[in-house]
Amino acid sequence: MRRQVPLALCFVFGVVMVLIEFSPHPYSKFLYNEVINWSLIITPFALVLGVATLVQTHWIRIRRRAEYWQYSFVVFIGMIVMVTIGIPFGPSHKAFAWLFKYIQTPMDATMFSLLAFFIASASYRAFRARTLEATLLLVAALIVMIGNAPIGDLIWNKIMPFGENLPSTARQWILENPNLSSRRGVILGVSLGVISQSIRIILGIERSYLGGGD
Amino acid sequence: MKPKSACLLGLILFFTCKIITLAQLSEFSSEEFRATDEITAGKPPAPPTNIKATDKKNDDGTHITISWTKSADDGNGANNVTSYNILRKSPESNFETITKTLIKTGKTDYTDDTVKRDKTYSYLVQAVTASGTTSNSEVTGAEATASWFHTGKKWLFLSVVLFSVVVIYSIYHARSGKNIFIRRIPGLEAVDEAIGRATEMGRSILYILGLGSVSNVATIASMNILSQVARRTADYETALRVPCNDPIVMNVVREMVKTAYLEGGHPDAYQEQDIFFLTESQFAYAAGVDGIMLREKPAAVFLQGTFFAESLILAETGNSVGAIQIAGTDKEHQLPFFIAACDYTLIGEELYAASAYLSREPMLLGSLKGQDYGKLMIFAAIVVGVILELIGVNWVTTFFDKVSN
CATH class of the missing domain: 3.40.50 (Rossmann fold)
Structure with a gap:
């Protein structure tokens, strides 16, 4: 029974949600919105459990004096401040907006900006021309980079008597032909994989997500 | 009859006629077309013809499309029609203008997206001249209904069903225990x-x-x-x-x-x-x-x-x-x-x-086999599509265009 009920619910809702996709009737839309609303109800309960595990994890770190345990205090201070201001006054309150704008957003931007350095280090490893594939990747990347920078065309046109704006034309060709066709291949594979996986879940063949095999 | 009495009688008759005419006019203006606010200055243009109101297919019952044949005076001489106006009568209200701005000439259809499901509406199209003179088409009506199945997605639906059948067949075929x-x-x-x-x-x-x-x-x-x-x-x-x-x-x-x-x-x-x-x-x-x-x-x-x-x-x-x-x-x-x-x-x-x-697990592996058959079908369609496109036949690409839309 512990298994049968979730599997039956999964089958019914799976089939209904597929059919809704093909029906523009307002009743279908209503049903879709209802199901989405039901799923939203679960979130606050799960969030409470999530926050409880976060507190538990950092409390254990402080108690055991784990490496860099002091930073766990920063987590608690941040959480208490945001909750103290956010819950009674709401997210549009000036203090909450200030914290979001001047603390959270710059910290997010800092993490995002690290990406530039990581791209450089990953590219360095990936583009080392040790194999044919890596060499092709290196050549394609160089053309795309030169074609993307306006100065690439400028230099080419100055020093080469033929092929006006060749770097940007070559870049465009690479992006629109080999790159786009391989991306579409991946997208087709992913789409078929999603349908196949969905069928397995709807039919109850794939049930690992329920916790275990049979 | 004395000339004085005759003059008096004439005046009485004149005013009586005037009052009757005004009464008739006010009666007309209180009728259904009162909202058209017809300006009688100048000769009215020829009205739009062949007006049709059709419920839009594959929608949630909130659209009716109105189409018409343009006025004979559209782009034509002194009574040149410069725009069109749509008027709608609902079960609760009289005729009223629904177009926020006048429809430019040359356009012969309009979709009303403010209707309510399962209600019948009447429409008329009004031709408008530069001087503001108008003339109304005949009245037509349609009921706004919602569709249960989007027929435009039938090929997509059939593709999903076909692929699902292949995957399910492969899953149950795998139960036989074949490697x-x-x-x-x-x-x-x-x-x-x-x-x-x-x-x-x-x-x-x-x-x-x-x-x-x-x-x-x-x-x-x-x-x-x-x-x-x-x-x-x-x-x-x-x-x-x-x-x-x-x-x-x-x-x-x-x-x-x-x-x-x-x-x-x-x-x-x-x-x-x-x-x-x-x-x-x-x-x-x-x-x-x-x-x-x-x-x-x-x-x-x-x-x-x-x-x-x-x-x-x-x-x-x-x-x-x-x-x-x-x-x-x-x-x-x-x-x-x-x-x-x-x-x-x-x-x-x-x-x-x-x-x-x-x-x-055999059944899960079977679904992978079904997935591969799906890929094979798409690959075959791509090869056939490319070959046909190269020889100038484009029904495969047109078909897939329909499926994707």
Whole structure:
């Protein structure tokens, strides 16, 4: 029974949600919105459990004096401040907006900006021309980079008597032909994989997500 | 009759006629067309003809399309029609203008998107001249109804049904126990190697499910892989750490891993606190996971699920701590980053095949076979489409264009 009920619910809702996709009737839309609303109800309960595990994890770190345990205090201070201001006054309150704008957003931007350095280090490893594939990747990347920078065309046109704006034309060709066709291949594979996986879940063949095999 | 009396009688008759005329005019203006506010200055133009109101197909019952043949005076001489106006009568109200701005000449249809489902409306089209003179077409009506099935999506529906039938047939065919050939996937072959390495080094395994919610199919695929990984870590008693971005995913994962440890016969090895919630914020999550990698230096890192800009931040940090990394995502934009930074990458559908590949369950493997038949059908359609397009026949491309729309 512990298994049968979730599997039956999964089958019914799976089939209904597929059919809704093909029906523009307002009743279908209503049903879709209802199901989405039901799923939203679960979130606050799960969030409470999530926050409880976060507190538990950092409390254990402080108690055991784990490496860099002091930073766990920063987590608690941040959480208490945001909750103290956010819950009674709401997210549009000036203090909450200030914290979001001047603390959270710059910290997010800092993490995002690290990406530039990581791209450089990953590219360095990936583009080392040790194999044919890596060499092709290196050549394609160089053309795309030169074609993307306006100065690439400028230099080419100055020093080469033929092929006006060749770097940007070559870049465009690479992006629109080999790159786009391989991306579409991946997208087709992913789409078929999603349908196949969905069928397995709807039919109850794939049930690992329920916790275990049979 | 005296001339004075005759004059008086004439005046009385004149005013009586005037009063009757005014009364008739006021009677007309109080009728249905009162709202048209017809300006009688100048000769009225020829009215639009062949007016038709049709309920829009494949909608939720909130659209009616009105079409007409343009006025004979449209772009023609002194009575030149410069625009059109649409008037609507609903069961509750009289005729009233529904067009916010006048419709330019040349256009002969208009979609009314302000109607209510299961109600009948009457329409008339008004031709308007530059001087403001108008003339009304005949009145027509239609009922706004909602469609249960979007006929424009019938080919898509049939494609989904056909593919589903192929997959289901392959699944049940696989039950016969016939050996199904599945090509070798290096990324999945390396799962045992990664777990073995972590066990030998005495370090943990870090499993990252990405930023997807539990309704995301890639996240479910990732959870299925985690289930297989957890069975192996239970056997080897290797620490498995799972930082989660979504609290619902965390709860499902806890239940899954717990069951895997129970079924593996090592319930005591299961550590609930190793599956924990970090944050829902994208970059805060990336920072948190990076911190775990740098502090704990896991021997193996699994990056499976939906990833966005944080993919390379995580993969490069994992690479810097010397972990063996197996990645897989449905986001094709992030695949190059994983290929550059990780040891093994599951590309596209390999992520969805992983659960079947690792468990070797015949029915799951059967679905992979069905998936391959689907790919074969698409490949055949592409080859046929390209050949036909090259010889100038474009019905295959037109058909797929219809399916996609």
